[in-house]
Amino acid sequence: MALLEIKNLTISFGGLRAVDDFNIEVTEGQLYGLIGPNGAGKTTVFNLLTGVYKPNEGIIKLDDKDITGLKTMDINKAGIARTFQNIRLFKALSVLDNVKAGLHNNYHYSAIEGILRLPSYFRVEKEMNERAMELLKVFDLDKEADYLASNLPYGKQRKLEIARALATNPKLLLLDEPAAGMNPNETGELMDTIRFVRDEFKMTILLIEHDMKLVSGICEELTVLNFGRVLTQGKTGTVLNDPQVITAYLGE
Ligand SMILES: Nc1ncnc2c1ncn2[C@@H]1O[C@H](COP(=O)(O)OP(=O)(O)OP(=O)(O)O)[C@@H](O)[C@H]1O
Numbered sequence: 437m438a439l440l441e442i443k444n445l446t447i448s449f450g451g452l453r454a455v456d457d458f459n460i461e462v463t464e465g466q467l468y469g470l471i472g473p474n475g476a477g478k479t480t481v482f483n484l485l486t487g488v489y490k491p492n493e494g495i496i497k498l499d500d501k502d503i504t505g506l507k508t509m510d511i512n513k514a515g516i517a518r519t520f521q522n523i524r525l526f527k528a529l530s531v532l533d534n535v536k537a538g539l540h541n542n543y544h545y546s547a548i549e550g551i552l553r554l555p556s557y558f559r560v561e562k563e564m565n566e567r568a569m570e571l572l573k574v575f576d577l578d579k580e581a582d583y584l585a586s587n588l589p590y591g592k593q594r595k596l597e598i599a600r601a602l603a604t605n606p607k608l609l610l611l612d613e614p615a616a617g618m619n620p621n622e623t624g625e626l627m628d629t630i631r632f633v634r635d636e637f638k639m640t641i642l643l644i645e646h647d648m649k650l651v652s653g654i655c656e657e658l659t660v661l662n663f664g665r666v667l668t669q670g671k672t673g674t675v676l677n678d679p680q681v682i683t684a685y686l687g688e
Pocket residue numbers: 449452454472473474475476477478479480481
């Protein structure tokens with residue numbers, strides 16, 4: 437059974453059908469790529485998936501649960517976490533606090549416990565610190581735990597964004613152009629990180645990417661969007677050799 441199932445997803449902005457009758461099935465544990473030329477509708481699909489926009493038509497199911505039209509927070513609690521094309525960290529917070537912000541889905545203390553600094557508050561805080569440090573260690577960021585997020589080099593900020601998304605304990609991780617702005621070395625390292633996240637966290641990953649080295653190197657299946665519609669989908673090797681796809685990218 438598919439972990440993510442989207443049927444007939446459609447949204448229009450004015451007269452523009454940015455996403456038009458979009459369908460996809462992503463199986464648990466899969467590393468799946470969503471590709472297509474600029475303006476094809478890829479980020480709009482992510483915005484629909486995460487409740488930023490409500491679709492005009494269509495159904496989104498996660499783990500067989502209908503999540504169509506839910507609010508962003510509720511979709512995150514249902515199990516979808518994302519990173520953004522332009523990194524969106526809490527830049528004025530420490531590296532550790534960025535990850536702890538993601539942990540709040542799963543660790544709770546009441547306002548009273550917090551204000552009065554009751555023992556339960558310290559227990560939960562200690563557990564959160566430990567869990568956040570574990571996650572930072574996985575991404576080799578533990579030594580920078582006290583740094584301001586804005587002081588990390590670009591590649592590490594990307595890793596931190598992924599760590600924070602994982603802290604919400606998702607079933608599905610959405611990565612929007614994770615290699616954007618990276619040099620070839622950083623991209624190579626990022627590919628290892630994404631593979632590692634899938635294997636170690638048994639994570640299902642749907643990613644948008646223009647870097648074809650990354651796409652062909654790590655994605656098992658692809659969907660190609662063009663003008664809001666699915667041009668083709670299937671195994672990565674087959675899709676990338678499809679003449680329609682080559683034409684769409686070359687704009688012929
Ligand atoms: N909120 C909005 N209002 C109006 N038009 C929008 C809105 N969001 C997206 N669009 C339009 O929808 C189309 C798809 O945009 P989208 O950002 O999803 O493309 P994309 O495939 O992610 O492109 P890129 O690869 O350049 O990031 C574009 O024509 C864009 O201008």
